[in-house]
Amino acid sequence: ATHPLALAPVSSPPATVDGFVREFLLNLNMERGVALSAATETDKYMALAATVRDYLVARWLEDQRRQREDQRKAVCYLSAEYLLGRQLDNNLLASGLTDIATEALAACGIDIDTMRAHEVEPGLGNGGLGRLAACFVDSLATLSVPSIGYGIRYEYGIFRQVFRGGEQIEKPDAWLALGSPWEFRHPEAAQTVSFAGHTETYDDGGVIRSRWVPAWSVRAVPYNYMVPGYQNGRVNTLRLWSAEATKAFDLRTFNSGDYVEAVRAQTFAENISKVLYPEDSTPQGKELRLQQQYFFVAASIADYMTKVLPEDFDLEDLPDRVIFQLNDTHPVIAVPEMMRVLVDERKLDWDAAWAITQKCFAYTCHTLLPEALEVWSVDLLGRLLPRHLEIIYRINDEFLLRVRERFGDDEQRLRDMSIVSEHRAVRMAYLATVAGAKVNGVAELHSQLLREKVLHQFDEMMPEKFTNVTNGVTPRRFVRLANPKLSELITAALGTGWLTDLERLRELESYAEDPDFRAAFADVKAANKRRLNDVLMKRDGFEIADDHLLDVMVKRLHEYKRQTLKLLHIVTLYERVVSGRVAVSDLQPRTFIFGAKAAPGYAMAKRVIHLINAVGAVVNNDPRLEGRLKVVFPPNYNVTLAERVIPAADLSEQISLAGKEASGTGNMKFALNGALTIGTDDGANVEIRELVGDDNFFLFGMSEPEVEELWAAGYRPGEFAQADDELRRALDLIGSGAFSEGDRSTFEPVVSNLLYDDRFMVLADYTSYIAAQERVDAAYADRDAWTRSAILNVARTGFFSSDRSIRDYIDRIWHTQPAR
Ligand code: 26W
CATH class of the missing domain: 3.40.50.2000 (Glycogen Phosphorylase B;)
Known part of the structure; x- marks a missing residue:
């Protein structure tokens, strides 16, 4: 390009009330195609969201470019769930635009609170695990950690709960009904993800190799979401995959000139990312769930290997470039997938590939309940992912050899530690433990019990793998946004800076002895109760009494x-x-x-x-x-x-x-x-x-x-x-x-x-x-x-900032440097 404007991403609109009003009206008129006087709440909300986006885009594009060029190690966070919550307020806060937007909207006759209330939250998770992933991407961006979050763009998130006669009824969560203003669809960056079929060996110029001949495939289309750090100019990416039918799919498998069958094929493919499984802690062993897991993990690895890594990259150096963090066992099928890519596609020999793989994965366990530990039957795996099953068997064989070397012919121990159980079930937590460079629990007691109970024999054999990272929560959403009055009180006492250095809350200890501060603190609590009363009154007719x-x-x-x-x-x-x-x-x-x-x-x-x-x-x-x-x-x-x-x-x-x-x-x-x-x-x-x-x-x-x-x-x-x-x-x-x-x-x-x-x-x-x-x-x-x-x-719980958790992951597991 020669034009001076074309040399860098377009600059952001001016961060002024006038600049905001102009950008907002531009979006309303040009993108929504309506005049302010005729705009619905949805029009206004969509234009507002697009405006906030516009302020973040330049930084985002710049950070993506730098991350591609940067040689530094990056984190790929693999999670089947991200329970994000509403985006508008968070993105206003992160970009420092809250006051400007409030004033600009008021000048257009719009109350920003009605805009906040208009957003349908993306509920792409069940509970703790999904919300943790959302807190972590916030902290990763705030700490400028080079990273990508990978997951699934479920068309329906966690069900909407209603009560009939006091009993729970589930309603579909059509969060995308009006479209999401926060996502960027990239069909040109789609990946193909294959399933089923058979495996075969072939002679590759004197070397006998295996390959997978799949029966069908779907297209994985990425949707990118911006994840802005807190007022630090950093914008990371969350990439969620959506399943669509491929042309090959309806041609090869379904299309015999039958239009109805071809449309059915489309539906079949789209089913994969249709709905979040609402089971939390009791895995159902459902085929569609395994399809979801492999779908997003295969697409993510392919995306990383072909779009993020430079073309001529020496794969031996992969562990210095990336770590894939496995959020519980849901993405663990990534391990045999990486082996398949390295051995079958990139033609590395098995041992070299395994050495690389073992350094590129780490596993976080989120449970202790035995019934929550995922297993997949050999039958299902063999049908859906035959090559991956072979790879798992080989990983297991070699692992059990090492167990034998170390502990002798202790058949009970070998049965206990086998990745594939006597009941022909693949224990995904064991696979993750064997493959991962590190295994962590999510609180001190949990990590201790993991080592002593759930994974005791693995701890005996490889104690250096085990570590703890106590969970945390983002103070941006859960203190600053959720509790503005408390945040003001804290800032009045401590000044700014505590939101990104939460241990500074310690300084409040002395204020606990100050009667005026206590009175002000009690007033905040009372005001928050009244605010809740208003919300619940309006929402469900419940009253919260002051006393x-x-x-x-x-x-x-x-x-x-x-x-x-x-x-x-x-x-x-x-x-x-x-x-x-x-x-x-x-x-x-x-x-x-x-x-x-x-x-x-x-x-x-x-x-x-x-x-x-x-x-x-x-x-x-x-x-x-x-x-x-x-x-x-x-x-x-x-x-x-x-x-x-x-x-x-x-x-x-x-x-x-x-x-x-x-x-x-x-x-x-x-x-x-x-x-x-x-x-x-x-x-x-x-x-x-x-x-x-x-x-x-x-x-x-x-x-x-x-x-x-x-x-x-x-x-x-x-x-x-x-x-x-x-x-x-x-x-x-x-x-x-x-x-x-x-x-x-x-x-x-x-x-x-x-x-x-x-x-x-x-x-x-x-x-x-x-x-x-x-x-x-x-x-x-x-x-x-x-x-x-x-x-x-x-004052004493600043430790529980997810910023601290992420620092612990960096120190104990990832060993990454912040981006420049
Ligand atoms: C369908 C199978 C299944 C199994 C386990 C689905 C979901 C799970 C999760 C591990 C359940 C979960 O959300 N665990 C929670 O993770 C939080 C974040 O680490 C912890 O704070 C909670 O204690 C833990 O229950």
């Missing part, structure tokens, strides 16, 4: 998380009053907020949702309680609602059975927003308590070793019901039909499960939990002391 302690449990519904323990507490308080044992005037007024989605096929979880609503309906309407206890269960808990609920909370419920919650990240968000935690010694709760101190945390329940001990001794939950009068009364009340219009059968399965099975030991921890809740009431009675504790929670 109630706000007690919050929001997370996926799962037995190990023990929503039923929280319910037993509520039922106990209720029963105390209606039985006359406690005067209603002696109750600390409390509002309990629940938010939880259940996997659609998880019957017990759905019954618990029904029970929460049923208890709420009775408790909320019983005049004997004089409005002192309220149960509020807004449907469809998501990132957007979290941003309103968490800043308003007084008490954070983190009550999983010790040894079951890998980390938790909600726990961190609550503490950072000045809620006190009632919790077990589980996951990152352990680290939160260590940091905030026992005086500022309500610990209860068995420790993990105590859980093990009781389990080994033979746990009989009925004995705990026998031993605690109030526990029996609460269970009896639920069993009596008091919350189901006298029908004893509705919630009988919940009660008998607790009495006769109780895998997660709810009854064993009940007495201790109720006692801890009494300590909560006593503490809340001294409101000023409570506020002091709340401030100390904020």
